[in-house]
Amino acid sequence: MANQVYLSMKFLEFFGSYLLFLRACFRLPDKGKMFRRSLLAEVYKMGNDSFAIVSIISIFIGAVAVIQFGSQLIGSLVPMTILGRIVRDANILEFSPTITALVMAGKIGSNIASEIGTMKVSEQIDALEIMGLNSANYVGLPKILAALFAIPALVTYSMFLSNLGGAISCYFTNMVTVDIYIAGLRESFDGFYVTHALTKAFTSAFLISSISAYHGYQTEGGALEVGAASTKAVVQSCIAIIFFDYILTQLMLYK
Amino acid sequence: MIEIGSIVKEFNGKRVLDQISAEFEPSKCSFVIGASGGGKSVLMKCMVGLLTPESGSISFNNRDFLQLDYQAKKDLRQEIGMLFQGGALFDSLSVEDNVAFPLQMFTQKTKEEILERVNFCLQRVKLENVNKLFPSNISGGMKKRVGIARAIALNPKYLFCDEPNSGLDPITSRVIDELILEITQEYKITTIINSHDIKSVFDMGDHIVFIYQGKALWEGNKSFLGKSGCKELDDFIKASEFGR
Numbered sequence: 196m197a198n199q200v201y202l203s204m205k206f207l208e209f210f211g212s213y214l215l216f217l218r219a220c221f222r223l224p225d226k227g228k229m230f231r232r233s234l235l236a237e238v239y240k241m242g243n244d245s246f247a248i249v250s251i252i253s254i255f256i257g258a259v260a261v262i263q264f265g266s267q268l269i270g271s272l273v274p275m276t277i278l279g280r281i282v283r284d285a286n287i288l289e290f291s292p293t294i295t296a297l298v299m300a301g302k303i304g305s306n307i308a309s310e311i312g313t314m315k316v317s318e319q320i321d322a323l324e325i326m327g328l329n330s331a332n333y334v335g336l337p338k339i340l341a342a343l344f345a346i347p348a349l350v351t352y353s354m355f356l357s358n359l360g361g362a363i364s365c366y367f368t369n370m371v372t373v374d375i376y377i378a379g380l381r382e383s384f385d386g387f388y389v390t391h392a393l394t395k396a397f398t399s400a401f402l403i404s405s406i407s408a409y410h411g412y413q414t415e416g417g418a419l420e421v422g423a424a425s426t427k428a429v430v431q432s433c434i435a436i437i438f439f440d441y442i443l444t445q446l447m448l449y450k
Numbered sequence: 451m452i453e454i455g456s457i458v459k460e461f462n463g464k465r466v467l468d469q470i471s472a473e474f475e476p477s478k479c480s481f482v483i484g485a486s487g488g489g490k491s492v493l494m495k496c497m498v499g500l501l502t503p504e505s506g507s508i509s510f511n512n513r514d515f516l517q518l519d520y521q522a523k524k525d526l527r528q529e530i531g532m533l534f535q536g537g538a539l540f541d542s543l544s545v546e547d548n549v550a551f552p553l554q555m556f557t558q559k560t561k562e563e564i565l566e567r568v569n570f571c572l573q574r575v576k577l578e579n580v581n582k583l584f585p586s587n588i589s590g591g592m593k594k595r596v597g598i599a600r601a602i603a604l605n606p607k608y609l610f611c612d613e614p615n616s617g618l619d620p621i622t623s624r625v626i627d628e629l630i631l632e633i634t635q636e637y638k639i640t641t642i643i644n645s646h647d648i649k650s651v652f653d654m655g656d657h658i659v660f661i662y663q664g665k666a667l668w669e670g671n672k673s674f675l676g677k678s679g680c681k682e683l684d685d686f687i688k689a690s691e692f693g694r
Contacts, residue, residue, distance in 0.1 A: 225555060226554070226555050226556075228554075229554060229555060313541070314540075314541075317536055317538060317541075318534045318535070318536060318538040319538050319539075319540055319541070321500055321534070321538065322532065322534060322538040322540075324499070324500060324527075325498050325499070325500070325527060325530060325532045325610075326527060326528070326551075326552055326555065326556075327523070327524040327525070327526075327527030327528050327556070328555065
């Protein structure tokens with residue numbers, strides 16, 4: 196019981212401190228021009244650096260999904276166009292938004308936490324404070340907003356590529372013809388699924404960037420603590436992504 | 451002028467600064483000296499607003515820093531320059547951009563005017579042809595000089611230097627000391643230096659505050675440093691490289 200109370204208190208302490216960090220972040224930037232420059236640089240860095248990994252993962256997710264679902268459908272009486280529908284919906288609803296977000300938590304999240312953490316331990320954050328700047332806003336806000344642009348864009352790109360990966364898999368395995376697969380992709384498309392996926396993408400983007408920026412900003416000590424902050428950022432981001440994935444799916448799809 | 455009155459700072463109930471009072475005048479290099487863990491850095495962090503003391507006052511030309519509102523504190527901070535122990539240069543920015551940073555953030559100067567001021571500040575600290583280099587490409591002494599250039603970019607009234615000689619060879623230390631002294635006198639800045647380097651203190655200490663276990667035990671200038679009558683200070687000087 197005492198342990199549960201202690202853990203609850205620790206969580207409340209963390210959550211309160213996280214909210215205070217967000218309050219400091221979400222203020223008007225000290226200089227708009229510098230903020231815009233910093234935001235564009237972050238969007239470019241996040242998008243460009245993650246482009247290759249998202250491409251590879253998405254193509255293989257789609258390809259594997261076709262083989263796994265297809266192998267269960269072969270020999271059944273179900274029309275094979277269903278394969279395209281199943282793979283499309285699985286990609287759009289779950290694989291692209293969730294797996295891309297988890298990969299981004301590892302890549303962008305650790306990068307944000309270690310970058311801000313290093314600034315903290317090498318007194319660069321103190322230097323910003325002494326100049327009279329809101330350091331949380333200066334280092335945190337461009338990264339959070341950049342993630343809100345970059346991650347949904349990467350998820351949208353991943354949706355397209357994973358379905359393309361399915362087509363490539365059909366071509367090489369001959370499980371179904373590419374034409375049948377594409378006909379399945381076009382069948383009974385529900386646009387709300389994309390809305391759902393993008394809602395998850397925006398939520399994940401916010402969670403990854405804000406949790407990672409928070410842990411970086413709280414770093415005290417040296418190189419070891421920067422590493423620990425980076426690990427914490429990735430682990431907590433992943434847990435938050437999965438938790439909100441469940442909540443959003445229940446809220447938006449369960450009728 | 452900076453006046454601090456009865457500053458008390460505690461961490462987890464442990465008193466780190468105990469009723470410290472002092473006055474620091476413009477155009478003078480004031481030193482805060484003492485052993486590691488004695489409270490020098492905490493005092494400096496309180497003075498620049500990185501830490502808030504439990505009680506006491508910190509006044510910059512009769513403006514009590516602890517009583518100012520957010521905007522007034524922000525305005526006052528633009529009059530403060532600080533040289534950090536490790537330089538605290540922004541890794542992602544070139545030397546030129548590091549020095550230009552406060553100018554870009556707080557002035558309406560054009561690109562050309564900013565570049566002109568950056569070049570002036572870099573020349574003032576005797577650095578040339580390093581504009582496009584990054585902090586990782588320059589030596590420790592150069593980092594300190596870039597730090598000074600950045601600190602003076604906005605023409606500060608107050609300059610805080612945290613261990614400006616740490617990690618530097620004696621010749622580079624001398625160069626940094628001379629730069630700080632020249633800049634202090636030339637621009638009539640109130641300079642406060644945290645240091646262990648007794649040689650620098652004897653060379654430049656117009657005003658010295660000795661802190662021991664969170665208390666200001668002695669205050670005076672370099673002429674009286676050897677005959678302070680304070681046992682802890684005498685021991686500190688004797689133990690230093692200079693006193694050996």
